[in-house]
């Protein structure tokens with residue numbers, strides 16, 4: 001009998017002397033192991049050395065839908081016999097460069113490995129293929145969307161040397177320079193690198209498609225504003241799309257404050273706010289202003305991509321919290337074309353297609369994500385985007401103290417006392433709940449609405465506000481405004497405040513039932529405090545003892561990238577990204593993103609190399625055929 005913990009490798013077992021194999025998946029619970037899955041595999045013909053020679057790894061196939069492992073083994077064996085030698089569509093120089101087995105050896109190696117090393121190499125090759133065709137498809141599709149060879153070469157170059165290009169401040173547009181000068185702080189080094197890199201892209205005749213990532217509160221917004229100023233300074237327009245009205249109003253007010261600081265009144269751009277709640281007469285005027293070019297920058301929700309909104313010269317679209325928008329929504333900016341005279345000049349100089357005198361270009365897209373996700377995941381999800389990361393925080397931030405407290409009676413008493421101390425010292429408190437109303441199915445969960453009364457009476461003399469997703473947008477704005485202005489001291493809220501909400505003097509957060517949230521999500525929530533001069537606290541109340549271990553990491557680290565990696569390892573990509581975002585994640589039958597990131601990088605480089613050799617893949621007909629089978633939509637131009 002052979003027992004072991006299941007790992008990716010343990011699908012292959014060394015054949016022991018006896019003829020019964022048991023594959024077991026165990027789970028460690030507290031101090032004992034529990035058997036969750038098992039599989040009996042009887043080797044009927046022990047003498048059959050051709051299939052399972054002693055001492056060699058032995059593949060275990062699942063027996064599903066009446067298909068017995070032995071039957072599968074037999075079929076696969078026969079298929080392997082008939083496999084042509086020349087079955088590999090990937091060019092040989094690529095397989096050599098990255099130390100990959102050829103495809104035939106990989107098939108043999110995964111089903112009949114001589115040893116575990118061979119099985120590992122075979123697995124690597126299969127994973128490489130999963131990643132490679134995905135990257136190839138995405139890049140191929142992007143190249144297809146570009147008009148001229150110079151654009152295509154430029155794009156491939158940019159991907160090959162992602163850190164290479166940046167524009168010095170002297171070369172920024174006048175308006176961007178004035179805006180920078182008027183900021184009440186200096187940019188951090190990585191904010192400066194990020195914006196210089198973005199401006200480099202903005203000056204090129206190729207539409208940018210860039211993802212700006214950074215930890216909570218690192219100051220992405222101001223980088224995006226600067227990018228808008230750069231294009232406005234060159235005579236074009238900018239649109240800034242956010243997922244909620246709350247954020248739209250906040251960004252609009254924030255920008256207004258920054259523009260107030262500018263002494264040069266004559267060059268202040270005209271800025272408008274357009275959301276679903278904008279009164280129709282005003283919305284009509286804003287649309288008119290965008291069409292004539294009188295408005296240079298519009299901040300708003302998805303109203304900005306409505307068909308009725310026409311821009312006179314939209315050169316950049318910033319999409320904040322981009323994972324909250326579908327690919328199609330983001331893509332709708334691509335149809336808001338503008339006439340680009342620079343591109344037109346370049347195209348006529350370099351293009352072999354002289355008919356391209358007038359160039360109508362899709363706007364540059366700068367997507368922003370407040371959830372730091374590991375590079376591997378970013379590449380798998382957004383392989384078609386260049387990536388800029390802000391890796392430092394503005395100076396002077398006082399680290400947030402995080403406490404993990406068990407949500408029993410004494411735990412609550414302790415937390416209420418800490419809240420009282422904070423309020424008495426002049427602080428403001430967010431109370432975050434997993435749900436709005438009490439639920440009969442989940443009685444252990446605290447609910448924001450249900451708690452309003454008891455919290456109000458407990459903290460007499462301090463007023464409480466309520467904020468959740470089911471409130472009307474003007475009610476939400478009002479609740480946040482009151483909290484910001486200090487009319488309310490405690491804000492009971494759901495996770496609607498998770499992204500973007502910036503109330504710098506909020507100094508304490510208490511998360512109820514924090515076991516219901518992921519680590520990356522809690523980090524994001526925690527980022528709502530510690531944004532001002534007061535020392536801030538975050539208290540995670542956990543109602544189950546088993547969750548305490550998982551959440552402990554938040555007490556120790558405040559590095560969003562590290563925590564996202566931990567979340568990826570602990571819970572896998574689906575849970576880390578949440579339902580909506582992970583819905584865009586392709587399926588990988590063999591690969592596991594949490595451990596196979598380096599293979600993904602190699603696959604990305606290989607795809608670039610292949611396309612550098614042949615942008616339309618005509619040089620590699622077998623590869624093109626394989627791509628059309630694996631990613632049919634990209635070759636159809638969908």
Ligand SMILES: Nc1ncnc2c1ncn2[C@@H]1O[C@H](COP(=O)(O)OP(=O)(O)OP(=O)(O)O)[C@@H](O)[C@H]1O
Nearest residue numbers: 185186187188216217218219220221222370394500
């Ligand atoms: N270089 C800087 N120095 C000092 N303060 C800064 C700097 N950059 C930004 N800030 C301030 O830091 C706060 C957070 O910035 P911002 O809202 O842009 O962060 P963010 O990256 O969008 O974070 P989140 O995703 O959490 O909303 C703001 O109050 C902003 O004014």
